[in-house]
Amino acid sequence: xxxxxxxxxxxxxxxxxxxxxxxxxxxxxxxxxxxxxxxxxxxxxxxxxxxxxxxxxxxxxxxxxxxxxxxxxxxxxxxxxxxxxxxxxxxxxxxxxxxxxxxxxxxxxxxxxxxxxxxxxxxxxxxxxxxxxxxxxxxxxxxxxxxxxxxxxxxxxxxxxxxxxxxxxxxxxxxxxxxxxxxxxxxxxxxxxxxxxxxxxxxxxxxxxxxxxxxxxxxxxxxxxxxxxxxxxxxxxxxxxxxxxxxxxxxxxxxxxxxxxxxxxxxxxxxxxxxxxxxxxxxxxxxxxxxxxxxxxxxxxxxxxxxxxxxxxxxxxxxxxxxxxxxxxxxxxxxx
Amino acid sequence: xxxxxxxxxxxxxxxxxxxxxxxxxxxxxxxxxxxxxxxxxxxxxxxxxxxxxxxxxxxxxxxxxxxxxxxxxxxxxxxxxxxxxxxxxxxxxxxxxxxxxxxxxxxxxxxxxxxxxxxxxxxxxxxxxxxxxxxxxxxxxxxxxxxxxxxxxxxxxxxxxxxxxxxxxxxxxxxxxxxxxxxxxxxxxxxxxxxxxxxxxxxxxxxxxxxxxxxxxxxxxxxxxxxxxxxxxxxxxxxxxxxxxxxxxxxxxxxxxxxxxxxxxxxxxxxxxxxxxxxxxxxxxxxxxxxxxxxxxxxxxxxxxxxxxxxxxxxxxxxxxxxxxxxxxxxxxxxx
Numbered sequence: 001x002x003x004x005x006x007x008x009x010x011x012x013x014x015x016x017x018x019x020x021x022x023x024x025x026x027x028x029x030x031x032x033x034x035x036x037x038x039x040x041x042x043x044x045x046x047x048x049x050x051x052x053x054x055x056x057x058x059x060x061x062x063x064x065x066x067x068x069x070x071x072x073x074x075x076x077x078x079x080x081x082x083x084x085x086x087x088x089x090x091x092x093x094x095x096x097x098x099x100x101x102x103x104x105x106x107x108x109x110x111x112x113x114x115x116x117x118x119x120x121x122x123x124x125x126x127x128x129x130x131x132x133x134x135x136x137x138x139x140x141x142x143x144x145x146x147x148x149x150x151x152x153x154x155x156x157x158x159x160x161x162x163x164x165x166x167x168x169x170x171x172x173x174x175x176x177x178x179x180x181x182x183x184x185x186x187x188x189x190x191x192x193x194x195x196x197x198x199x200x201x202x203x204x205x206x207x208x209x210x211x212x213x214x215x216x217x218x219x220x221x222x223x224x225x226x227x228x229x230x231x232x233x234x235x236x237x238x239x240x241x242x243x244x245x246x247x248x249x250x251x252x253x254x255x256x257x258x259x260x261x262x263x264x265x266x267x268x269x270x271x272x273x274x275x276x277x278x279x280x281x282x283x284x285x286x287x288x289x290x291x292x293x294x295x296x297x298x299x300x301x302x303x304x305x306x307x308x309x310x311x312x313x314x315x316x317x318x319x320x321x322x323x324x325x326x327x328x329x330x331x332x333x334x335x336x
Numbered sequence: 337x338x339x340x341x342x343x344x345x346x347x348x349x350x351x352x353x354x355x356x357x358x359x360x361x362x363x364x365x366x367x368x369x370x371x372x373x374x375x376x377x378x379x380x381x382x383x384x385x386x387x388x389x390x391x392x393x394x395x396x397x398x399x400x401x402x403x404x405x406x407x408x409x410x411x412x413x414x415x416x417x418x419x420x421x422x423x424x425x426x427x428x429x430x431x432x433x434x435x436x437x438x439x440x441x442x443x444x445x446x447x448x449x450x451x452x453x454x455x456x457x458x459x460x461x462x463x464x465x466x467x468x469x470x471x472x473x474x475x476x477x478x479x480x481x482x483x484x485x486x487x488x489x490x491x492x493x494x495x496x497x498x499x500x501x502x503x504x505x506x507x508x509x510x511x512x513x514x515x516x517x518x519x520x521x522x523x524x525x526x527x528x529x530x531x532x533x534x535x536x537x538x539x540x541x542x543x544x545x546x547x548x549x550x551x552x553x554x555x556x557x558x559x560x561x562x563x564x565x566x567x568x569x570x571x572x573x574x575x576x577x578x579x580x581x582x583x584x585x586x587x588x589x590x591x592x593x594x595x596x597x598x599x600x601x602x603x604x605x606x607x608x609x610x611x612x613x614x615x616x617x618x619x620x621x622x623x624x625x626x627x628x629x630x631x632x633x634x635x636x637x638x639x640x641x642x643x644x645x646x647x648x649x650x651x652x653x654x655x656x657x658x659x660x661x662x663x664x665x666x667x668x669x670x671x672x
Contacts, residue, residue, distance in 0.1 A: 041495045095461060099454035118435035118498055121457055125431060125464070126491035132468055132484035141475055148468035155462035160377045162454055 004317050006309050006325045013329035015057070021323045022065035025079060029061050032083035036130055047111050047123045051090055054108050060190040061086045063215075066327070067194035067208045069320035070312065077197045080134050081143060085190045087131035088151055092158075092186075094124035099162065100245065104238075143193045150189035157181025168256050168268045170248045179220040180213070187216030207311050211324065214308035219331045221301035224249035226334065228288045240281040246271040250300065254293035255284075263287055298332070305332040340653050342645050342661045349665035351393070357659045358401035361415060365397050368419035372466055383447050383459045387426055390444050396526040397422045399551075402663070403530035403544050405656035406648065413533045416470050417479060421526045423467035424487055428494075428522075430460035435498065436581065440574075479529050486525035493517025504592050504604045506584045515556040516549070523552030543647050547660065550644035555667045557637035560585035562670065564624045576617040582607040586636065590629035591620075599623055634668070641668040 019026075037048040061082035068078045096102070097110040098117045104110060112120040128151070135144050161178045164170050191212030195205040227242040228251050242249055248271055256267040269275045270284060288294045305328045315321055355362075373384040397418035404414045432438070433446040434453045440446060448456040464487070471480050497514045500506050527548030531541040563578040564587050578585055584607055592603040605611045606620060624630045641664045651657055 039492055039495075041492050041499065043495055043499050044492065092461075095457050099457055117453070119495065121431050121435055122491055122494045122498060125428075126488060126495065128461070128464065129484055129488035129491050132480070133488055136477060136481045136484050139477055141472060141477065144468070144480065145472045148465055148472050151465035152462060152469055155458055155465050156375055156377050156380065158458045159375075159379055159455065159462065162458060163377065163379050 006313065006321075013326045013333050015327055015330045017319070017323035018062060018066055018327045021069055021320060022062050025065040025068075025082075026058065026062065028076065028079040029058070029065065029082045029086070032080055032134070033086055036083060036087075036134060037127065039126070043115070043119060044123055044126055047094075047115050047119055048090065048127060050108075050111055050114065051093060051105075052086070054106055056106065058086060059219075060089050060186055063187060063190045063212055064194050066320060066324050067191040067211075068198060070208075070315050070318075070324060071195060071198050071200050071204060073194060073198035075197065077138055077140075078194055080138050081193050081197065082190070084131040084134040084138075084147065085186065085193075087127045087134070088147065088154075089186060091124040091128040091131070092154060092182075094120045094127070096158070098124075099158065104241075138197075140196060142196050146189050146192055146196065150185045153181045153185040157183075157185070164248060166246050166271050166273065167248065168252070168264075168271045170253060172250065172253055175248065175250055175253055176217070179217055183220040184213045184216030187219070188213035204315075207314060210311035211308045214304040214311060215328055215331060218301040218304040218308060218328065221250060221297055221304065222332055222334050225251055225294050225297040225301070227251070228285050228294050239285075240278075243270065243281050243284050244276045246273050246276075250297045251288045251293045254296055255288045255291045258291040258293065259287065263291075301332045305329070342649065342657075349662045349669050351663055351666045353655070353659035354398060354402055354663045357405055357656060358398050361401040361404075361418075362394065362398065364412065364415040365394070365401065365418045365422070368416055368470070369422055372419060372423070372470060373463070375462070379451070379455060380459055380462055383430075383451050383455055384426065384463060386444075386447055386450065387429060387441075388422070390442055392442065394422060395555075396425050396522055399523060399526045399548055400530050402656060402660050403527040403547075404534060406544075406651050406654075406660060407531060407534050407536050407540060409530060409534035411533065413474055413476075414530055416474050417529050417533065418526070420467040420470040420474075420483065421522065421529075423463045423470070424483065424490075425522060427460040427464040427467070428490060428518075430456045430463070432494070434460075435494065440577075474533075476532060478532050482525050482528055482532065486521045489517045489521040493519075493521070500584060502582050502607050502609065503584065504588070504600075504607045506589060508586065508589055511584065511586055511589055512553070515553055519556040520549045520552030523555070524549035540651075543650060546647035547644045550640040550647060551664055551667060554637040554640040554644060554664065557586060557633055557640065558668055558670050561587055561630050561633040561637070563587070564621050564630050575621075576614075579606065579617050579620050580612045582609050582612075586633045587624045587629040590632055591624045591627045594627040594629065595623065637668045641665070 033052060037045050037052060039045060064078050064082040064085055093105070094111055097105060097112050098120050102110050103113045135147060157178050161182060164174060164178060188209045191208040192205050195208050224242065227239055227249065229239060252267060252271065256264055259267065266275065266283065270280065308328045309325050312321060312324060369388060373381050373388060375381060400414050400418040400421055430447055433441060433448045434456050438446050439449045471483060493514050497518060500510060500514065524545045527544040528541050531544050560578065563575055563585065565575060588603060588607065592600055595603065602611065602619065606616065644664045645661050648657060648660060
């Protein structure tokens, strides 16, 4: 029997199979999340709840749950750990919004706008500590190692991004380093820990890690491309947000590299904060289209998406694998 | 043979015996700290090094080392864990300075002033993650539990303090809750983990925890009193800093509670930010002296100091115990 070769297809893919696959487990994860974000200090659940209940897709815990399904894990340890992963992610978002001075996330006002930066920093710290408490309760040093390392890598990636801010000559490699750290590391860890709790061989850990990591990179690349696609909305973010913040993303890197001297000056001005009008954004969209910078960003995303799919090729076919493949297809198709 | 009863004495105590006791171990801890604050992202060691090399007393790792001496631990596991404790503390300071908008710490410009709030938030996150990596390398789930819990309690305490800010009717109990969480919890954990790595009985863990916790409370109370003592300087902080920030501390709570209606209004205006001139501070000093609020804050500190000393009464006499007793005496004598 020949293994099924999964390839990216053209039909409109959906996240629904994955949502259906993990629905029961996700209820359990949500119960842990709600229980463990409580505190005798009312501001903590109030602020944390705003973000946690705020329409996020729970992408990372979903990956832990789907990975556990893929390898046939039938226990419940991953519920607590998936909640820990979501807490790390939520803490990161709270701190990110402070760092970026963001005022909107998924179409809602950010916590730092409502409660102020100090509260966002401190509740982020609380959730981060709480995530480690959850891991300690589970008791796997291997999981603790994976997630503490991922957390350090995320923070390093954020600092790397901060020092790279407004540098138009960033380069694709450093950009990939940044998103590999700040986005893909937690996707990878979220998948990998499923193999750890299921006590599967190292090769399965590595395969799930690779699935998550490549999916995370693809996800971030598409996210960055969407900013230059006018009818965005799937992400709850508005087109042009990244541009107006002077954020260095792959579409900018490619359009700058491929541009005329005048166009390069335009991009330099833009990332240094001197171009943020609607007309400037319209010009930016024209440049990224003309230079095929968005198309090629999406082509890069498909490359990582295909790698994610191939990483799990060795696992048995079934509903879990099909859902995980389609989740990748969905991630890379969002911008079309 | 009757056990020696250690009591607070009047002679000028010093931290020198404790510094001497742990000097060799502290070199090992400093080596871990310097090694593990490195990163391929240059801003991380640069910013972390500013604070870590910035004249701190390494009070918390010193307590881990002294506690290990007290119980006769001869291994080296506590070096890594003491570094983890210092990283948690450093991360907390970085975030605190962002939260408070501080511009000076120990007489030097704060990291948030030099490198900005975003970098301070993110490098704090990095150090916090790194501290967990160090604990995972040690491999004790019990230590991980103690320190992840302490971290969550610290963050809760910080949020509690934030929501209590500028409330003149805070009350002594809630104030004690706050400093118990934000200061004393890490002192307690720093001491306790020494008993864990040495595999000592639960009662010794509890005794060391109580030593650290009570010392931490005493330490913070004296810190708060010093703000209203004009010839301060031992802390590298200037008299009046807390007052000008409208910070609620025990001297304010007591002076407000004991004041006339006019004086209460003065304190309300002060903590709500409407009284921050030199003349206002001079008046505040007069009020806290007249109401004996500083004296009684220091009396409270001596109470907790005595409890710290009594908590370790059951351990064998010797250089370690004498140094730990004198460290408490030093902590409560700083304001005289």
